[in-house]
Each structure stands twice: as C-alpha cells, then as structure tokens.
Amino acid sequence: MNKVRVANCVFGGSRLCLIAGPCVLENKEISLIIAEDLKKLTDRFGVGYVFKGSFDKANRSSIKSFRGPGIEEGLNILSLIKRKIGVPVLTDIHCINQIEPVSEVVDIIQIPAFLCRQTDLLINAGKTGKPVNVKKGQFMSPWETKNIVEKLTFSGCKKILLTERGTTFGYNNLVVDFRSLPVMRSYGWPVIFDGTHSVQQPGALGCSSGGNRDFVPYLCRAAVAVGCDAVFLEVHPDPEKALSDAANTISLSSVRKILEQLIRIWDVVKKNEYKN
Secondary structure (H helix, E strand, O other), X not given: OOOEEEOOEEEOOOOOEXXXXXXXXXXXXXHHHHHHHHHHHHHHHOOEEEEEOEOOOOOOOOOXXXXXXXXXXXXXXXXXXXXXXXOOEEEEOOOHHHHHHHHOOOOEEEEOHHHOOOHHHHXXXXXXXXXXXXXXXXXXXXXXXXXXXXXXXXXXXOOEEEEEOOEEOOOOOEEOOOOHHHHHHOOXXXXXXXXXXXXXXXXXXXXXXXXXXXXXXXXHHHHHHHOOOEEEEEEEOOHHHOOOOOOOOEEHHHHHHHHHHHHHHHHHHHHHHHHO
C-alpha cells in the first residue's frame, strides 16, 4: 500500500484521517468556524485533518440552485483557511482551465464522481504533482477504478486517492457495497469513504437532491470496520440552512461522537491486522 502524505495527514498510515467541511463554500465566516472547530477536534484525537469545500457546484439539479462563490473568491477562502487555521485544503475541479489556479492553492485536487472517467481531466490534474482524489462514479463498479489509477499513473501522478460514495440503486437512491473498499484498495492506493454523499438521494426532491443524514454514523462505522484509510464528511453548523446538500450534511456538533466511535473501531481493526 502506497502512503500519501499531505502536511501532517498520512493517508494509508497508522491513524485515521478526516476530510471534512461544507458541501459548498458559502462565506468566509462559516468556513472558518467549521475549519477551526474540526482542527481542534482532530488535534485532540490525533486524527489527520483536511478541510474541504467547493467553489462551484457545477452539477446542481436546478438552474436556480446556489453554485458557490466562484473560483476567485473560493480560492481566497481556501487560502485564508490554510493561513489562519493551519490545515491543508481540498477542492474539486470541473474543467481543465481550472487546474492551474486551483493547484497553486490547494493541497489535494479532487475529481467529482460524474467526471471520474474524463481522461484529459485526470491526466492534467495528475501532471500538477499534487495528490489527486477521485470520487468513484455512482455508475461505476469498484473494479473499474483500476482504469482511473492507470490514467493517473500514466500522467506521472505519484499521490492517488480513491473515494467510495455509493452506487446508483434504482431511481433517486444510492446504496453502498462495502466490497468496494478492499477492491479499490487492492490497486495500491489509500481509499476514502464518503459518509455523507453515500446517503444522498440524487434529484429526489425534483429541483434538488434529498438524503437521510441519520444513516451517516452507521455507514461510517461499517466502512472503518471493513477497512478504509479516511472518512469524508460534509459538515455545517446548521445543516438545515446549508446552501447545498442540506439533507445529507451532518451538524458540526455531531462530529465528535462519530469520530470517537470510528477511532475505537479503527484501533480494533488495526490491532487485529497486526496480529494476523
């Protein structure tokens, strides 16, 4: 298993890592609140932390939906968080011309699930030298992620992360096949479990997606028990008021309990791995 180090966060290392933040960057104030609280919490538990936030949600269900502050203001917010809170940051890209400005700011470039097969996007992201996290498409089998790894390897990328975020199950629903985690991990790179997008109900509300955040802790516990290297969560101080993915976003105050449970499971799993 290759390890991917991002600042003090080591994916594939001896400790669980957390990628968390708002679905979309709403403003500086909310972003700083989330980043500061999660930094304090992860420091307390000895968990590596990366702040995430999108500057543009290019695949919103409705033309009326809030997409984000845009690339210029979004990168300013991410830069502020890096400087003021002292944590690495992640954001997603949707087209090749975003790669250069984004790579100058972020520590991890993310490829959205709907774009995970876009060869040119993957190769150009891989050429930056930055770690690249690719969300497995809802339409894709875990075995197909081998092709993603090969494309990034071809580009010269030496820091690859793969994320499981659920699989389409009929209309407007997702299900998680936990066999995906060991399959994806078998290709030699750390695997992340996205606990909040996995409970999403895409397009279920007509003009927006639904979801059920109540299932997030259960799925995260299962993922860590099966074996993943990090957990990805979308978090907001007041999820009902979140401007994107409100139904599956969890509250900032709930993260402590979830993290405590995940660390206990992680420690048991790792202890038994070493015994075997």
